[in-house]
Amino acid sequence: MESVETRDWIRDGLRAVAAGALSIVLAVLNLPLFVLFVLSLVLTPVLGIGFFLLPAVTALIRLKANAARGMAAWHGVPIPRPYRPKPAGVAPVGWKRYHWIITDPATWRDFAWLLPGAVAGLVLGILTLAIPAYGVEGIVLLPLWIYLAEGWSGYAAMWPIESVGEGFLSLPMGLAILALGIAVAPYLRRADAWFVRLFLAPTRAAELRLRVDQLTVTRADTVDAQAAELRRIERDLHDGAQARLVSLGMTIGLAEELIERDPATARKLLSEARDNSSTALVELRHLVRGIHPPVLAERGLDGAVRALALSSRIPTTVDSDLTGRLETPVESAAYFAIAEGLANVQRHSGATFAYVSMHRLGDVLHLEVGDDGRGGADMTSGTGLAGMERRLAAFDGTMSLSSPPGGPTIVSMELPCASSSPRTMLSSGTD
Template sequence: MDSRDWIRDGLRAVLSGLLAIPLAVLNLPLFGLSVAALVLSIVPGLGMLALPGVTLLVRARADLARRLAGRAGVPIRRPYLPPPERAIVGGWRYYKWIVTDPATWRDLAWLVPGAVAGVALGALTLALPVYGLEGVLLIPLWISLGTDWYGYGAIWPIETVGEGFLSLPQGALILSVGIAVAPYLRRFDAHFGRLFLGPTRNAELRLRVSELTVTRADTVDAQAAELRRIERDLHDGAQVRLVSLGMTIGLAEEMVEGDPAGARKLLAEARETSSAALADLRHLVRGIHPPVLAERGLDGAVRALALAVPIPTTVETALPGRLDTPVESAAYFAVAEALANATRHSFARTAQVELWHTGSSLVMRVSDDGLGGADPSGGSGLRGIERRLAAFDGTMSLSSPPGGPTVVTMELPCASSSPKTTPSSGTG
């Protein structure tokens, strides 16, 4: 890791530790409100409003903890049951949904331990960097010059100016250690929170079933849209040309005896029409499964794709050989859509495609030096990539700050027993 990376990550972790302390303290009044809401729940009517209202506040606080844990490298999924249809706040169904969800009580059980852990680990995250910064700024020396007793690090008390200046290297060392250790402390806090805030095994299964249901619906919709596209392309392209071809040949048959020259002219037109129909069919086939993908595999197909992109595109791959055909097809079209977005919307000058296999999944990264600001909700391209990958339990992450660069990282589960190959590169 580059030195700037660990310094940046460490400073972010220190700031996260600073934020964690007041957020952890906030857990205590939320716990008090939750207890009060539970007491009020015995009052008809009032309890159906109080407990759900406080629970929503607790869930908002728990969601914030989950997001902070994700930034620390410990993703925590939301474990809550989906709300019932047509349930209104204050109604019995809404109240029952809140009370019967195990995640409600796990959130409540987390509030006090989470407060203690958050304050303790947040203070520890700050303590070493602050103490190291104290030595770097020579504060012990200035205090000892006025009091003649202040000490620092291994020297206590500081009795000479020379000993005072030794706070500088000690402070630098302590500050470095504090910055290096801070990300680990934040991850430890995140892992502690996941014990309470993460889904249980039953909740994981429930979420998995829900995801599969949505994924299956998206896949069915995508397949239906693809079939409609193929039908439209056939109807508007090859079918029209073939009908015209049949009519032209019929006219040539009628003219072959009385007007041989005219018949030859019609047959020439028929030949041109048949060539155009064949081109339409080839184009349609390429949209379903490109021949280059079947012939040269994903590596060669992506390189051919990069050659067709109007901006200079570099391709780097490290693949174990041929992958399963459905995986190669999904990966190819995902990369193609990402490159199309870079070409149409980013005003990029260059693009880069990276493909590698981790042993359990295929990872694709498409980056460009364009304007950035890409948003999956702003168009169908990135959403289409997500739907295509979701059919294989794949994921897509996007980094596109204003001003660029835009980096689309896609991952497809794809176990392989083939040995890894050395990376190859090229430019399209």
């Protein structure tokens, strides 16, 4: 355990040192971007040069700011992008695009960050590099002196006794300073990330605007999904159970006409009607199960998912610590998302094993569906994964996919939830 923790500590520290070197390069780029932005503003009245120059410079600044946000997220400080969406019909250049950029508060927050960000990035980046570099210098100093002195005798003759002592002390001191530099490097990078967040994170108003935009999109997706679901139910009723019930009525009517003059044929028709009624009942049960499975209403999410795993063609295990019941819509969304995930495993993965994990932390339900298949799943191809994401988004849930070529594939989902009241639980269990 200690060796693993030591390796992780050293690995994280070395990554932070490398990130510090990169941050120095990125910080230097802030200075020319600052100058270009000022020039584009000053040259706007001059033959309209700014109308062409400002959008290009702003695009570069946003690219640079997004790179800083990405590095901050890599160090555990996520920063959402606060930019307003581009209005419809905005040309690559012109007054509308210029006005959209100039009136976006995020543009000016990016500009205000350029100089302070350059200073903070340079200072913290240099510190991140300088401490371990000083330690390396101390480690290399003693062997270098011995090499230059061509052996101990020449070394002792050329250097006074004080230098000899300093040379031997430089090795442990260098190791200690190197260890210190690797240890503090992640904290220095995180301090830089928090400084970036101070300037580049969305304001409260921007967060509310982004939230409204997200809810608008998810509501539209939910309405479309519900409309599609209603069309599916209507189609299944019309083509399945309704057609069979119509045929059943016609068969019974014909049997009524034949029961006096041809009882044998009438009995045969009634037997067919009984078979058709059984088939229609089965189709109705399947339709109801697709709307809200009875097993979900009776056993809750834990029991319903375990039933899904038992019916899967691929061996599937379920790891769950769920107790009690959740709100019915949340249970339904989680159940159908997991069902779609397992269906994708059976159809596309070529896996020999799958698993489902369900854990609740506070008011967040964490779900995971994984397999040992061939991998290569893509959110943009097909409708299964996209449908899962839309279903979760309707409840402010999120989904992420990890599926490198060769596998494994892991679909991770988070869904806000709250326990049902006893009254809701009682009604759910007795429906």
